[in-house]
Amino acid sequence: MIVKKDLFKNSLVDSIKTVLKEHDGELPEKEVCKILGITSLDIPWGYNIGWAKCLQINQEFNLILSKRNDNENQT
Numbered sequence: 412m413i414v415k416k417d418l419f420k421n422s423l424v425d426s427i428k429t430v431l432k433e434h435d436g437e438l439p440e441k442e443v444c445k446i447l448g449i450t451s452l453d454i455p456w457g458y459n460i461g462w463a464k465c466l467q468i469n470q471e472f473n474l475i476l477s478k479r480n481d482n483e484n485q486t
Contacts, residue, residue, distance in 0.1 A: 436476035
């Protein structure tokens with residue numbers, strides 16, 4: 412069961428990174444959820460996950476792709 416959960420998380424992480432890359436690295440959290448058919452609680456969080464969750468002045472969260480991710484893919 413743990414392996415299945417990890418595979419889902421890894422797939423979701425890759426999907427979120429792809430969506431953010433297709434939208435210039437930044438997108439409101441609600442839009443990411445709408446595109447992927449998930450809720451905000453489904454979004455994985457942690458150290459060095461690949462994006463940041465940033466509160467905007469309009470009190471909504473944006474997901475912003477980490478610059479470090481782009482550098483990792485160039486090697």
